[in-house]
Amino acid sequence: MSEEEPTPGSVRPGGRTARTRAAVLAATFDELGEGGYGELTMEKIAQRSGVHLATVYRRWGSVERIICELMIDKSADIALPDTGSLRADLLGLASGIGVFYAAPRNRRVMEAVVAAAVRQPYAAEMLRDFFRDRRREAAVLVRRAIERGEVPADTDTDAVIAALGAPFYYRLLISRGPIDQDLAETTAAAAYEAARAGVFRHPAADAGER
Amino acid sequence: MSEEEPTPGSVRPGGRTARTRAAVLAATFDELGEGGYGELTMEKIAQRSGVHLATVYRRWGSVERIICELMIDKSADIALPDTGSLRADLLGLASGIGVFYAAPRNRRVMEAVVAAAVRQPYAAEMLRDFFRDRRREAAVLVRRAIERGEVPADTDTDAVIAALGAPFYYRLLISRGPIDQDLAETTAAAAYEAARAGVFRHPAADAGER
Numbered sequence: 001m002s003e004e005e006p007t008p009g010s011v012r013p014g015g016r017t018a019r020t021r022a023a024v025l026a027a028t029f030d031e032l033g034e035g036g037y038g039e040l041t042m043e044k045i046a047q048r049s050g051v052h053l054a055t056v057y058r059r060w061g062s063v064e065r066i067i068c069e070l071m072i073d074k075s076a077d078i079a080l081p082d083t084g085s086l087r088a089d090l091l092g093l094a095s096g097i098g099v100f101y102a103a104p105r106n107r108r109v110m111e112a113v114v115a116a117a118v119r120q121p122y123a124a125e126m127l128r129d130f131f132r133d134r135r136r137e138a139a140v141l142v143r144r145a146i147e148r149g150e151v152p153a154d155t156d157t158d159a160v161i162a163a164l165g166a167p168f169y170y171r172l173l174i175s176r177g178p179i180d181q182d183l184a185e186t187t188a189a190a191a192y193e194a195a196r197a198g199v200f201r202h203p204a205a206d207a208g209e210r
Numbered sequence: 211m212s213e214e215e216p217t218p219g220s221v222r223p224g225g226r227t228a229r230t231r232a233a234v235l236a237a238t239f240d241e242l243g244e245g246g247y248g249e250l251t252m253e254k255i256a257q258r259s260g261v262h263l264a265t266v267y268r269r270w271g272s273v274e275r276i277i278c279e280l281m282i283d284k285s286a287d288i289a290l291p292d293t294g295s296l297r298a299d300l301l302g303l304a305s306g307i308g309v310f311y312a313a314p315r316n317r318r319v320m321e322a323v324v325a326a327a328v329r330q331p332y333a334a335e336m337l338r339d340f341f342r343d344r345r346r347e348a349a350v351l352v353r354r355a356i357e358r359g360e361v362p363a364d365t366d367t368d369a370v371i372a373a374l375g376a377p378f379y380y381r382l383l384i385s386r387g388p389i390d391q392d393l394a395e396t397t398a399a400a401a402y403e404a405a406r407a408g409v410f411r412h413p414a415a416d417a418g419e420r
Contacts, residue, residue: 038330114325117383163400166384173327176338190400194404
């Protein structure tokens with residue numbers, strides 16, 4: 001599966017690049033299925049992917065950069081529901097996150113990114129920006145709920161989505177227990193009840209009423 | 211500040227051990243105030259503390275073990291309130307956590323422990339056990355609220371405390387934003403409203419009523 005020295009014109013550069021990327025990400029994901037982040041090396045990734053070590057270094061530079069790209073790639077699998085009710089939408093999203101992290105490999109990818117972020121500023125930035133973008137996308141669930149009058153109009157949509165996500169990362173990184181449907185249900189219900197009660201209204205608007 | 215070769219009988223062994231420990235933890239905390247976990251070494255800790263490098267290695271073995279001990283030491287500063295109302299107790303606890311993590315050094319200690327836990331099983335165990343014990347202590351807030359009839363009798367006390375803590379670790383490790391009083395107030399109110407609404411009732415008890 002070497003991608004070195006293709007016959008000129010026989011392979012589109014974009015196609016080869018995409019295949020190299022897919023092979024490296026798949027190999028990294030497989031390695032994480034067998035061992036933790038601590039055992040992961042560029043050599044193992046190169047060997048498993050069939051991509052030359054020099055190519056892997058040139059393109060990614062470090063295990064951490066591959067891990068970051070893998071997280072972005074994998075997280076795209078979590079869908080945003082549109083059921084017509086906030087309660088069901090939040091439960092759908094929470095269940096999606098729950099199913100995602102029920103897979104040990106996905107847990108390890110996220111753990112590895114968080115650990116990388118502690119040591120590498122670019123990983124910290126990537127992590128922060130990626131989650132900010134994901135929350136922005138998911139905020140549509142709350143905006144629709146505002147339009148339907150299910151939650152106060154001045155609800156901080158980002159805060160609701162952050163509240164929905166937080167318990168999964170607490171379970172994953174701090175209490176280190178299983179991520180299951182129970183957690184998804186409790187988390188979704190907690191975010192819903194708090195949003196309904198007006199807990200996530202923008203502080204400024206809230207202060208104006210005092 | 212060398213702690214080698216004391217005159218026999220002039221220093222109580224317990225006293226010397228305690229002083230060595232205090233010097234090493236203080237030096238580690240100071241180092242984290244100046245740089246991140248990535249820059250921390252046993253050599254820097256030994257130099258700053260005035261404790262011999264060999265002693266530091268013999269007693270702790272790794273930077274990670276010192277960091278774990280430091281976390282346990284520092285977190286003891288967060289007090290458990292007893293105001294007579296769950297809402298105020300949760301706000302008091304959340305404010306304590308908020309003030310704690312408003313200090314950049316405390317954030318770095320926690321980040322370092324989480325990163326260590328990804329690579330070192332003993333750090334993962336230590337982290338999990340420490341937070342389990344802290345939640346057990348804090349559960350008294352919820353038990354008192356059950357006795358006062360503020361929340362359902364079958365409320366999962368651990369789940370309430372985990373819900374109160376989770377947003378701080380999400381902010382610290384994932385969204386990587388400031389930890390402030392706004393977050394403490396929102397978090398406390400969210401946990402309170404969800405607990406009042408019965409979100410944290412034990413699943414078994416809940417299932418029995420379906």
